[in-house]
Amino acid sequence: MWKLQVCGAGRAGDGTNTFAQLLGKILKDMGAWVFIWRDEVYSNIQTRDSAFGMRAADFPIYGPEEGFDILVAFDEGALWDWTREGRIPPIERLRAGGVLIYDSSPRLEYPNTGHEVKEELVASVAEAKGLKVFGAPFGAMAKERFGNYIVRGAIALGVLAHMLRLPVQAFERQFRRLFNEELFRLNMDALLEGVAYARHEGWEVPDLEVRLDSAEADGRQFLMGNEAVALGAIVAGCRFFAGYPITPASEVLEYMAEKLPKVGGVVVQADSEMAAIHHVIGASIGGCRAMTATAGPGFSLMQEAISAAGMTETPIVIVVSQRGGPATGLPTKVGQEDLNETIFGGHGDFARIVLSPTEPEDAFYLMGTAFNLAERYQCPVLVIYDQVFAQSQYTIPPLDPQRFSIDRGKLIGPWGPPWRGDGPFRRYLLTPDGVSPRAVPGTPGITTMYYNSNEHNEDGYITEEIPIREAMVNKRVRQRLAIIRKDSDLPPPRVGGHPEASIGFIAYASLYGPLVEVVGQLTAEGRPAKLMALRTLWPFPSKEVRRFVQSCRRVYVVEYSVGAQLRGLVQMEATGPMPRKLRSILRYDGRPMTPQYILRAMEDG
């Protein structure tokens, strides 16, 4: 088993993201499974510290590990808490005996002048951690030879290429994809400069050399969670997207803006989240499969509309990408604090479905299910995940659009035969299964389709009469939830590990990734463990969860929420309190949980 974890650290604007991207893509081309995440990103555009992590392995990985093998530092912030605010710099995450490569030239450009990596600092940490240290004047080389400070990233890549034995052709291919001819030459030259430098200095790290077999890599996708969600939605037939920019959901809007117009769809950058979700309601009534994507603050603004979609029985899909809260909270960092709002938000009782993908392959196909369920049951479907899933890049097996099937439920459209009902079209017709026909406006013969957010009769007109109110509530809530629960398309939990294990873990969204490794490691150590990642969160999979918990002696519910919202749901919907059996592993500092973090928390508690 081969694996490698590298951090590129500097300030925002230093190109640490591009650095990690290129390194990751090259390793991926060589056959590695690569995962790239935002190790340290603040809600600022320039000058704050910024670090990107890149993990590669010759087996599938869905998250970071603890401990970098290599840290490439472009700024002193990589080595110490220069702002003195209790920040834990990336050097703390470099493993003992690891490799530190740094830019030894002065920081030449405003506003970061003076913040170069200082020799004394390097000496002290190198000694303390037993590091192998390699300093080269990347910045000065970039300025002198290329007249362009930013290519110091490419020079640093060259140094790494030599030390890890990465073939130059692999870089050529990626540079071609990324740059125009001029920038291609510039970056290739800078890269070769770095290679030559490291070779001349005789820098070697034999234990980190890359050992990969590219045989299977062809066709694997490399993409962000948000991209998988957006493309999955398009393949599912979404042709209307409205959204308002917000981290960590904006990539969905951006991807849609680029692609939807090319398949006859439309994207609206709305004037607020309230506007966005009401556009989506309008478009859905108009006959589109329609979606929005948001995060914490924007999601709160949508609550009234979600309730309206429930009452009017309008199918919509809402993507909720969670960050640390409450309020503005930690805009660029991970959280799972909006689960309760997703399941219980919006006023009044109405049917809804809440799904959650574990990784991008799962997400891609799950979007097909989300749209089918929304139209089949004419209710809001929420797809919830978190910042780590949303904005990390994963390597996954090839995706296949032909695995999708589109079911529009009881929607009548001008594509079908003209509607011939006896009497007027009744939007809320009471039917045996409780779901009424719905039509695309403009369908010949349908002129009396009235959606109403007031309590209504079968024709859609306002009424507060007791028998009709009861019939409508039963149809919309009880009967609907009952048939939803029976639908075999509801994604079942994803289970893994040793089936007979007595230690269990329950989680959702990106935490699936580290838990796969946790149960693998525990089982290998002779302490069999298993995991259950929930992919349908509402209606809650009570039976499955209860059975899982019953089969274990101890169950850890792992989540990014100090309020332990998922554990609360497990207790409320499946197990009851079970104070001795159920334990929480929580993290709420906005940083991703690694397998090691979870294992430590387990031993501690």
Added chain:
Amino acid sequence: MAIDTVARPISAADITGPGAWWCNGCGDFGVTAAFKDVLLSVVNELGVPLERVFIVSGIGCSSKEPEMLRVNAYHGQHGRSIPVAMGLALANPSLVVVDFGGDGDTYGIGMEHFVHACIKNVNMTLVVMNNQVYGLTKGQASPTGHLGLKTSSTPYGKTIRPVNPLKLAIAAGAAFVARGVSWRKKELAEIMRMAITTRGFSLIDVFSPCVTYHREPGYRGSGAIVDWYRLNYVVDIKEAWRRMQEQVFSEEERSRLPADYDPTHHEAALMALRLIEEAAKMGREVTGVLLINESAPTMAEALGISADRPPALADIAIESNLAIYREWLAELR
């Protein structure tokens, strides 16, 4: 594939709903009567199939308009009818989308959407039944309530100045801006007809008096509030132009401007804004068609959507799109 059907002649009975339980004498009845006339002519004379008409409303007495009708409709949340209407208009530009709201609905809680709809020039018609109060919540002052207006939420008289929706709509670039009054049905119907056939965003702010909660000193009894409006509050834009142009515009300006007020004149916005201000000095509000300007692209046009290939009818079958999906998957490698 555009939706293409043939209109069939319809009668008033075909489009009449069970009713909205409005107070006797409510101005909204007048608005409804005018709209039904327009709907009949849009279907029977202009040949728009009734199934292509879609009504949207928010929450308020006025937003109960769909209860008065029998047409395809969405009756949603307070202040949010406009973004729903926008979604419909973009999903399928071949629909005739008419939005009915109140003054609280549109210029209070929904102001954000109102201004953006004007700017974005969505092809839809917005009819605001402006009664200076929040009727459905029992008569509190609304953003259009005039200074000094006494209501349950302004017991000492309103001290916050009112919003002028016409000025806002003109400044924000609406294609059609008009003010109607509920008690002149023919004129209101004519305005509605023009608004519906104008390409782009049309605002019709209608003085539609609330006979139950809008009280003015000295005006008692049913119908009195209409008199208050007629006698004290409104002035027709054409008449305002005739009477006030000399005091408002310089000779040089008048030499370029038409003799009679013309909403299609390229300087109509200028004329309207100055007349609104001048009328306000006398405590009056203008009525009539202020502005028609179809020069800007509609939101759908700006986004490249057309009525013959509406997103709502896009072919979403996997097989039809497989080549492009595969291309996009290849990019994500």
